Each structure stands twice: as structure tokens, then as C-alpha cells.
Amino acid sequence: MPEQDPKKRIRNFDEVPLGYTKEGAIYEAQRCLQCDPPQCVRGCPAEVHIPQFILKIVEEDFAGAYMEILKTNNLPAMCGRVCPQEEQCQKACVLNKMGKPINIGNLERFAADWAREQGVQEEPPKIKKKGKRVAVVGSGPAGLTCAANLVKMGHEVTIFEALQKEGGVLTYGIPEFRLPKKIVEHEVDGIKELGVKVVTNFVVGITKSVDELAEEFDAIFLANGAGAPKFMLIPGENLNDVYSANEFLTRSNLMKAYKFPEFDTPIKVGKRVAVIGAGNVAMDAARTALRLGAEEVRIVYRRTRKEAPARADEVAHAEEECIAFDFLTLPVRILGDEKGNITCMECIKMRLGEPDESGRRRSVPVKGSNFVMKVDMVIDAIGTDANPIVARSATGVRTNKWGYFVVDEETCATSREGIFAGGDIIRGTATVISAIGDGKRVAKAIDNYLSSGGSLKKQKKFK
């Protein structure tokens, strides 16, 4: 897969991998053994018809390949780009034993990009309307997928989005160079053309409560994401140029601060930037800081490369772009001047100890190893917590001690009949594809619920 040269790309926000040519895609597709039963599909939460769409590419029927993918997944251009295929479909590919697995993600991306460029679209479903109305809270990958599946089943669906633009994390979180926004817009538009309504600037829990929506809709899907940023809770963390990754990325991606002053939202461009954490979000923040003009960007992580939660590809991209990695390092305080500007950050060296409950080895401070790192900007990318706004407006919907909704593993049903939940708000920050998987499962569960006569409107009012 050809990519933009690292020296050039750190000065622009254009996409890094350039995508297959027609010939390249056909060549890769021809390597597929068309196993029966296919192993790859087992690794895909969206149950994409992988061998079938790859066969269509071999036959040069690219529109057919796209339609085959759409049967189970309405966000192929996104999935092709941001799914961790190396841990899912491609991990299960039998060709691993003989060298390299099929590059399924990039083939999916090729089919979707080809269709977008050629203007190939899915027809709105010709199914009889069933007269039931479903509210979906949040227009991220879980919400969009669930909505698309439900309209195809004949239900009327309205998505409520808190921000001014659809897409959730795909819009505010993932940067342009990894997922161009025109692609998100195109796939959202495709879902709207199927008949899904989207209301933006509508904060469920504020504009209307979940309880109020329950009086207007037959079923509700809560897919509001895990919105609240975590901080390290160390001294100096409220200095001027300490950002949460959420703030930094939202300014750059949703508000287009990287185009300031053409767009009005400003963003700080640090000279020496430390990004705390080593997940995909940390890589996104570090690579964004670099593109905004930072001279030196470092990833500071308390464990080692082996434990880093980011995709190997993303770590490799960051390294190619000369982002420095300080493994086994933990910030202990951030120091600043009287105006609140950061002067430096004090860190301590760590070593790996016994495994914790997640199985990852705990990191333990090495006594007396404190040192000072010269930085003028710090970005916390250490994860998110549940934002309570939606949950507290939903009577009878149980949450666990972290504020995530408690759901049935199979159906994603919450403790209140007719209300379902999925995506990051049931498990914490995870992947786009697991959210898509939830969206699909919930669509089936809601269809079952409504088809068997269920409706929130029939419930006695929760007081």
C-alpha cells in the first residue's frame, strides 16, 4: 500500500495511506483462497461477507463488491481505514500460515472509495413501513449502524446528535489524515438517504430527557459514547496549555482549528509537546501536534511498547514521523510560570512489576529516578470516563460503578424494557468496529422487541 512520504506528510493533514489502484486491488484480491467456511468472517464483528466481496473485486465488479459489503456494514470506507484488521479478520486469515494475510481492510476501503468516486449508491429500502418509531442517541458508529439496519427493517428512525455535525468520534476524534471527513460525510449522507432522520444540536439529557423520549418513541438505543476525559490528577494539570486529547482533537477535527484563522476556533501550537498515554488517541494527538507545527513531540507512557494499546500501524506511523517515545516514564507534576504557561514537566522512571487484573504488567516507580522534561504543552490521552448526562435522565436504566450502562450481553438490552445501549457507553473506550457490532445486534434486538408487540409508549410512566 503506497503512503505519503513522512517528510512531506508531517506538513499537511492529507490522508497517509494512498489506497489501492484498480490493478493493485485485483492483484491482492486474487490471492484470496475463498475458503469454505471462511475463517476471516468469524473475526469480523460486522459479519462482512468477506470472500464474496473479494471475489467480486477479482471479477472487476467493484459496484457489486460494494453492495455485498453494504449487506452487513454501512460504513465500509471508515472500517477499511480504522478497524484493527490485524486483530480481527486478517488475524483469522489462513494465509497467515504461509506468510501474509489478505489485506482485507484495504480491499474494503478500495471498494467503498471506488463506489463513492463513481457515485454508486444503495437504493432506499422498498420495505413496508411497520409504523414503529425508534430514537437513537448519538450519531457515532454504533448509532449510525443501528439506524441504517433499522430503516432497512421498516422502522422509522431519528438520531439525536449533541454536536453540530454527525459522526461522533469519527468526526471529532479521528483526524483528517487517518479518516478524511468527506468520507464520514459521504457515509452519513448515504444512511440519511436510506430514510434515517438526524437532529443535530440536540443534547439528550438536556434538550430532552431519555424519559421524555420514551413517551414519544417505541424503543430507544443509547449510543452516546464515553465522553468525559480523564486527567492524571497531578499538580499543574490546570496550567494553560494542558489539554485533554478530547479538547485538542475536537478543536482540530470538529472545529477545524488546524485551518485557523480561516476557521475561528483557535488551538495552541506548542514547540515541545508531550502526549501522555500510548493508545490510538495518543498517536492521533501526537501526529496532529506535529502537523500543527510543533518542533518536537514525544509520547510519554508508563509501560513499554509491548503494553501500548495503540495499533502497531499507528505506532509505526508515529515513529516514521519522528515522534519520540519515552517508555517506562510517568509524569509526577507540571510546572509553570505566573501567567500559567508550562515551563517543564517532572517525570519519574518506571519498571514493570507483576501483572494487574487486566493481565498487563503493572508499572512501578523507580525510587529517586525523577527527572525534568522540557516541554511547553502537555496533552493527556489516558482514556475517558462515562459522561453522566444521558444516564441521569433515564429512569430505571442501570449503570455500573463507572457509569457505563449495564446490558444483556446478547441483546444489549438495559434494565428498562425497550431501552438498549451499545458502543463505548457500555464498555469504555473501545474500537469503531465493536461499536458497529453493537449497532447491528441492537437493531436485531429492537426489531424483535417491536415485532413481538413491545413499545415504550405502552409502559406505565416511570416516576
Next chain:
Amino acid sequence: MYLMGGIGLNRIITKREIAPDIISLEIDAPLIARKAKPGQFIILMVDRKGERIPLTIADYNREKGRIHIVFQVVGKTTAQLSQMKEGDELFSLVGPLGNPSKVDNYGAVVTVGGGTGIACVYPITRALKEAGNKVTTIIGAKTKDLVIMENEMRKASTALLVTTDDGSYVRKGFVTEVLDDVLRKEKNVKKVWAIGPAPMMKAACDITKPYKVETIVSLNAIMVDGTGMCGSCRVTVGGETKFVCVDGPEFNGHLVDWPEFINRLARYAPQEKLSFETHRKLCGEKNG
């Protein structure tokens, strides 16, 4: 019905310049008006390329489905907003955000409004009086022309005191000096609300501290989403980090880390200046 496009219109119904560069807008926003309470705010965007800025809800009319906002032109976004006309629609409007003021019958209370803070303290003052409090209100501005909403404030409070920094109207002096006078004379004041520019709120807290009167301030932090997602608006209150958007906007002013808050307000000062200057230059070219 909002699904048919009621929401998303956000049409400006009336626009009045109530003082030089201070504008009052009445906006059609039924879903916000339906839920708005004193002390809450909205976030708006003027256009697609705009910034999301928070503004306090100065008033609301549930029957007509309208809200009022009052703002002073201080930068590009407020300048653009001031150039919008009746009938124009805002690109984005969301609310009511933040927690409402804790309105109760406390007995005697004082509300203080400085500059456009007068508009913010207005619905709180009215609600406090309706709840049975004896409300002494102090409003002030730099000069006579900038004293806004005097008549509304007089109606909303038990007693109204007006002051100007330059002495061009009623009396000379800061609102904080008047506040000191009031607290010296009235021994039974239970609570003070002080809303205005950050230095004024800090000064008001310094005045009330020796009197041991709880003082509520409404923090005008820099925000992006306004729903607890980004943490741009974080502030230290009583040693703990709080988000102004979801934990506030009102806090006990005696517990606020003012130097930190004031530093964070100036985070984007150079960019804000550049934005405003570029905008003014462009407007000048258009008009010239």
C-alpha cells in the same frame, strides 16, 4: 414539532442595541425556552466556520418559545453576531446548559452585576425576589451609556443601586465599593451573587470574605462542547478540578482559584486578537 425543522431554525426575532456595542437578541428556540432556568447558558455558532461560544440566557418566554441573550462586541464571533439581522438564523444553538441557580427563600440577599454581567444576574435576581427574598441589587458599568437594563432590574429587585466607574451616572465608584457599603449597613445578608468580568467577581469575593457571606459567581470559562466532553473550561474550586459547563457555571467564589481561572481565560488572547483584526479589516474593505 422539532423533527419537522422547528429546531435548527434558531431565528433572530428582535435585535436591539441597548448600549454602544451591547446587543440584545430575542431568538426563536422553543426547546431551549421550555427548559431554561435562571443561571443557565447556551452555546452558539454564527456560521459553519465559527467558534462555539457560551452566553448566559438573559431571559426566556416559554409560551412564545423564545430566549434572550445579551452580549458585548469583544471579538470576531460577537462582532459577527452583532451584524446579524432580524430574521437571520444562527448556524447552531444548544442549551440550556449548566446547572440552574439555587433559588430559595434565604431572607436578605444581594445581587451584583457588572457590565454585561447585569444581563446574567437579571433572571436570578427576579427569581430570588419571586421566591420571597429581600433583594438588594447593585449594577454598574464603566460609564453612563453602558448601564443596561436599569428599568428591568428595578422591577426585579427590592432595591436597586447604580454606579459608574467614571461617575457619569448616579455615583462614582466600582460595584464592589457599593457592595462593601451594603454589607456594612445590612448585617443579615445571607448570600451574594456577583456576576461580571472575572476581576470584578474576584474583587467582590475579596469584599465579602471578611463578612463571611457566601458569594456565588458565574464563571465565563472558555468552552468547546459545553457538555463535559473536553475539559477546556476546567477550574480549581476548593482544591478540586471542576468543569464549569457541567459542574457550574455557578460556584462559591471564595473557593475559586482566581489566578488560575484568569490565566486560563487568556489562553487564546493572541489568536483572538488576530481573528478580530482580520475580521475588522475584511469588513472595512467591504464597506470602503
